[in-house]
Amino acid sequence: MDCSHVFEFKVKRLIVVFTLFLAVLFNAPVAFAQADTAHATEVSSAEGAVHGTEDAKAEKKFDIGKFALHHIADSHSWHVIGDTYISLPVILYTPNGFVTFSSGDFHHDDEAKVVVERNAQRFVKLHEKIYYASATANQHGQFVDLDEKHHASNARPLDLSFTKNVCTLFLSIIIILAVFLNVAKGYRVRKGKSPKGLQSWMEPIILFVRDDIAKPNLGHKYERFMPYLLTVFFFIWFNNMLGLVPFLPGGANLTGNIAVTLVLAVSTFCLTVFNGNKYYWKHIFMPDVPWWMYIVMVPVELFVIFTKPIALMIRLFANITAGHILVLSLICLVFVFNSLYIAPVSVAFAVFIGAIELLVAFIQAFIFTILSALFIGMAIEEHH
Amino acid sequence: MITGSIAAIGAGLAAIGAGLGIGRIGGSAMDGIARQPEAASKIQTAMLIAAAFVEAVALFAVVVALMGNG
Numbered sequence: 001m002d003c004s005h006v007f008e009f010k011v012k013r014l015i016v017v018f019t020l021f022l023a024v025l026f027n028a029p030v031a032f033a034q035a036d037t038a039h040a041t042e043v044s045s046a047e048g049a050v051h052g053t054e055d056a057k058a059e060k061k062f063d064i065g066k067f068a069l070h071h072i073a074d075s076h077s078w079h080v081i082g083d084t085y086i087s088l089p090v091i092l093y094t095p096n097g098f099v100t101f102s103s104g105d106f107h108h109d110d111e112a113k114v115v116v117e118r119n120a121q122r123f124v125k126l127h128e129k130i131y132y133a134s135a136t137a138n139q140h141g142q143f144v145d146l147d148e149k150h151h152a153s154n155a156r157p158l159d160l161s162f163t164k165n166v167c168t169l170f171l172s173i174i175i176i177l178a179v180f181l182n183v184a185k186g187y188r189v190r191k192g193k194s195p196k197g198l199q200s201w202m203e204p205i206i207l208f209v210r211d212d213i214a215k216p217n218l219g220h221k222y223e224r225f226m227p228y229l230l231t232v233f234f235f236i237w238f239n240n241m242l243g244l245v246p247f248l249p250g251g252a253n254l255t256g257n258i259a260v261t262l263v264l265a266v267s268t269f270c271l272t273v274f275n276g277n278k279y280y281w282k283h284i285f286m287p288d289v290p291w292w293m294y295i296v297m298v299p300v301e302l303f304v305i306f307t308k309p310i311a312l313m314i315r316l317f318a319n320i321t322a323g324h325i326l327v328l329s330l331i332c333l334v335f336v337f338n339s340l341y342i343a344p345v346s347v348a349f350a351v352f353i354g355a356i357e358l359l360v361a362f363i364q365a366f367i368f369t370i371l372s373a374l375f376i377g378m379a380i381e382e383h384h
Numbered sequence: 385m386i387t388g389s390i391a392a393i394g395a396g397l398a399a400i401g402a403g404l405g406i407g408r409i410g411g412s413a414m415d416g417i418a419r420q421p422e423a424a425s426k427i428q429t430a431m432l433i434a435a436a437f438v439e440a441v442a443l444f445a446v447v448v449a450l451m452g453n454g
Binding site: 212216311314315317318319321322363366367370371374 | 425429432433436439440443444446447
């Protein structure tokens with residue numbers, strides 16, 4: 001059942017990669033090389049160190065790291081294809097109150113060269129961060145003050161924008177709601193009968209979460225935590241899958257955003273702490289060791305309470321981020337070697353890693369959920 | 385002349401460590417499943433959890449390497 005789903009995603013990705021491959025093939029090698037370097041300069045200048053002037057050396061250089069990091073980062077506009085962007089609203093909280101405007105007002109400038117003036121305040125966007133603009137432009141035409149490391153030293157308003165990640169978050173909420181309201185309706189309408197349609201597709205996965213994740217780790221009190229575990233599992237899984245789709249409505253890297261995984265980890269942390277019974281706290285504050293060992297044991301145990309969710313947070317974030325960087329780097333091999341003959345290798349590896357990423361998307365959702373269940377289970381375990 | 389960050393070496397070392405660790409976990413799980421095929425699903429679950437812990441250490445290293453790079 002879920003196999004067909006996996007296959008479908010794989011096919012989509014394959015089609016996209018293959019189209020890209022064809023697009024590359026149909027360019028004449030010379031034009032290809034030129035377009036390539038032009039693209040490379042565009043990317044590297046859109047990205048990192050400032051190349052205000054046309055620099056012959058910079059034109060040759062393609063910074064794979066910066067390219068990959070740009071693509072996994074959050075963004076104020078949603079790239080569709082070519083020069084087409086969906087402009088998302090920018091919402092800023094400044095001392096003069098809220099300021100809102102469309103990110104299209106920046107004209108897709110990410111180099112702090114276009115100033116947007118609202119409420120007598122001037123804003124610029126540099127590397128997807130919004131700063132208060134400087135009064136005058138520097139020698140590169142940027143309205144920011146750069147220090148020697150090319151970091152802007154301007155003040156920043158509180159950025160509450162409706163960014164690409166927020167968009168994807170709402171999108172995934174809609175998808176999850178649509179799927180599970182449908183499934184829930186199925187159980188209401190066909191009560192006691194065999195599942196049908198979407199319902200029979202989701203039921204094995206829900207049962208998998210119950211029988212393989214919740215029951216072994218939580219014991220007989222598992223029902224209380226089922227809503228949380230199911231939510232976390234499907235949220236992470238759906239978003240991992242959405243992140244693998246390279247074009248709209250995918251393309252955002254939601255579970256590879258540390259703020260999102262932080263919220264998920266904090267939820268598990270709160271559940272663990274608030275559901276911890278007296279045995280759990282006794283184990284932390286009064287473990288069965290000689291009293292003089294408490295000096296070491298209690299701080300360590302207290303520390304462990306926090307390291308568990310932190311490890312959860314970083315595990316999911318780093319896994320997804322690493323996967324995305326890997327795929328992007330493999331695609332970028334063509335630009336790095338600047339050769340047409342690398343393309344088949346690069347595409348083959350990207351497809352291979354893409355298939356592995358499908359597995360990782362599921363495994364990471366599973367790992368996060370089972371570790372959450374494990375931590376909660378340790379906290380609610382009865383003494384025996 | 386080789387240029388670049390020494391962080392890449394660190395990431396590589398972490399990959400070696402994680403490779404050894406996950407290799408041992410996978411190998412032992414294979415042993416276990418070969419001895420007791422009926423416990424395969426339980427062994428697989430335990431294997432994945434253990435592998436996740438090892439992998440996390442390697443990924444911490446990757447994150448640190450990235451931060452050191454940027």
